[in-house]
Amino acid sequence: MTTILTRGTVRIDVESCKGCDLCIAACRPGVLHMTTDRFNQRGYRYPELSAGCTGCDACAQVCPDFVFEVWKFEEPVDLPPGLVPDAAVHRTVAAFKDDNH
Amino acid sequence: MTPRLISAFKPSLLQSSEHDLCPGCGHAPAWRITLDVVAELDLKPVVLAGHGCYTQLMVNSDVDSLQTLHGRAPAAATGVKRMLPDTPVITLQGDGDMVSEGLHEVLHAAARGERITALLFNNGVFGDTGGHMTATTVVGQRTKTSLDGRDAEQHGYPIDVGRLLAQIDGAAYVARGAVSSAGLVARTKRMIRRALELQLEGAGFTFVEVLTMCPTGWFVGTPQGPEYLEESMIATFGIGELKAPSAP
Numbered sequence: 001m002t003t004i005l006t007r008g009t010v011r012i013d014v015e016s017c018k019g020c021d022l023c024i025a026a027c028r029p030g031v032l033h034m035t036t037d038r039f040n041q042r043g044y045r046y047p048e049l050s051a052g053c054t055g056c057d058a059c060a061q062v063c064p065d066f067v068f069e070v071w072k073f074e075e076p077v078d079l080p081p082g083l084v085p086d087a088a089v090h091r092t093v094a095a096f097k098d099d100n101h
Numbered sequence: 102m103t104p105r106l107i108s109a110f111k112p113s114l115l116q117s118s119e120h121d122l123c124p125g126c127g128h129a130p131a132w133r134i135t136l137d138v139v140a141e142l143d144l145k146p147v148v149l150a151g152h153g154c155y156t157q158l159m160v161n162s163d164v165d166s167l168q169t170l171h172g173r174a175p176a177a178a179t180g181v182k183r184m185l186p187d188t189p190v191i192t193l194q195g196d197g198d199m200v201s202e203g204l205h206e207v208l209h210a211a212a213r214g215e216r217i218t219a220l221l222f223n224n225g226v227f228g229d230t231g232g233h234m235t236a237t238t239v240v241g242q243r244t245k246t247s248l249d250g251r252d253a254e255q256h257g258y259p260i261d262v263g264r265l266l267a268q269i270d271g272a273a274y275v276a277r278g279a280v281s282s283a284g285l286v287a288r289t290k291r292m293i294r295r296a297l298e299l300q301l302e303g304a305g306f307t308f309v310e311v312l313t314m315c316p317t318g319w320f321v322g323t324p325q326g327p328e329y330l331e332e333s334m335i336a337t338f339g340i341g342e343l344k345a346p347s348a349p
Contacts, residue, residue: 013110016118020125020316020323026283044124057107058283062327064129066111066118071104 003078008055011069012047012088019044023059023068032059049087051079112136114163121157125323127313127330128155128222130280134290135191135220136162142297146189147181149174151198154228172203175210178217189300190217196237197227200262204236207262211306214271218296221262221310225334226318236260239337243319259337263310267343273305275344279312279335281327292342304346312338 017040023032024047031052034045047059047067055072111118114136122129132155139146148166150156151174159166169177174192182190199207199221207219225238232245239259241250251259267275274296278289289311296307312334314326321329 008107009104011110013118016110018124020326022125022323022327025324025327055107056283060108061133061283061286062130062280064122064124064126065120066115066129066133068108069106069110070108072107073104 002081004051004081005076006051006053006073006079007076008053008070008072009084010049010053010055010059010071010087012049013067013069014040014046014088014090015042016065017044017046017067018042018065019046020064022062022064023047026058026062028056028058029054046088049084051081051084053084113140115161116163117161120161122154123315123317125314125316125326126154127224127280127311127315127326128158130286131222131289131311131313132158132162134286135193135293136164138290138294138297139164139189142294142301144189144297146191147185149178149181149190149192151192151194151203152229153195153198153222155193155195155222156229172198172201172206174198175203175206175215175217175219178219179210179213179215182215182217186216189297191297192217192219194219194221195228196221196223196225197230197235200260201227201236204260204262207308208265208269211266211269211272211308214273214305216300216303216305218293218300218307218309220293221308222313223310223334224313224315224318225259226315228315228318232315232318237262237334239333242333243321245318248320261338263308263338263343266306266308269306271306272308272344273346274299274307274342276308276342277310277312277338277340279330279340281312281314281330281335285340288340295345299346310338312340
């Protein structure tokens with residue numbers, strides 16, 4: 001089975017997103033894609049992650065809505081092609097108000 | 102094997118990632134790098150904000166802040182810095198606030214060599230009060246009061262405040278960055294860091310202008326914001342350090 005070398009990952013705070021698309025152009029390996037038929041609770045489309053992220057941090061740097069948390073793996077991992085299912089986190093507003101990174 | 106955190110959701114000095122800025126706004130990434138630099142240098146600054154869309158970011162930011170009258174942040178900052186000379190002082194203004202309404206304040210603060218760091222988040226639009234043209238709207242740029250683009254014949258020319266400040270002896274550091282791409286965000290962050298370091302060294306007045314996207318005010322889609330910024334404001338003003346002390 002084909003696998004894709006993946007050096008990093010992002011967690012996507014779906015409910016913070018306002019669907020501006022800036023992360024899509026910023027993503028150097030092109031592994032972020034906007035949803036087309038699913039929306040967050042505020043009615044915005046949001047990005048989803050596919051295998052192949054490098055953890056380069058470009059998405060987080062251009063994002064106006066603090067949607068991304070970026071991680072880099074110590075050793076690259078091989079992931080099956082397609083969506084990384086656990087990238088999206090659906091935090092409630094109350095949860096991220098208490099969040100203190 | 103634990104993954105290494107590269108970037109948290111939000112800067113440590115931001116208490117909530119919630120804000121009411123429009124989709125695709127460039128102010129939030131500009132404020133993110135500012136807070137990141139403040140945290141990296143372990144500063145406890147006083148921030149003096151003018152009036153604009155960015156002002157709401159003060160509510161959630163874990164820094165001491167004062168809201169000043171339109172355009173008057175550099176004057177209020179002068180008082181704060183002279184009473185608290187060891188405290189890093191940052192002013193945060195938009196182009197409408199700094200250049201249209203209080204240009205003399207920033208010029209005089211620079212001329213006095215006040216040891217403050219003035220930040221200008223410049224999108225060429227009075228975003229907070231309806232999207233009309235400002236003194237930095239570049240020729241050809243769309244706003245609500247220049248729908249066909251700023252016409253030099255009718256509206257005059259934009260003011261390049263960075264170039265004005267660079268001529269003033271009291272200004273130690275003058276730079277212009279932008280947030281239209283991750284590369285420019287990183288470069289602009291280095292400029293803000295350099296400005297704050299020079300303030301700490303007592304070098305004089307330091308200034309960083311950050312060109313930011315306002316797709317709402319420019320009547321473009323959010324994905325086209327960075328491209329429009331590059332074709333209009335970056336093409337007119339340019340990016341880089343306009344004045345910097347020579348390396349030690």
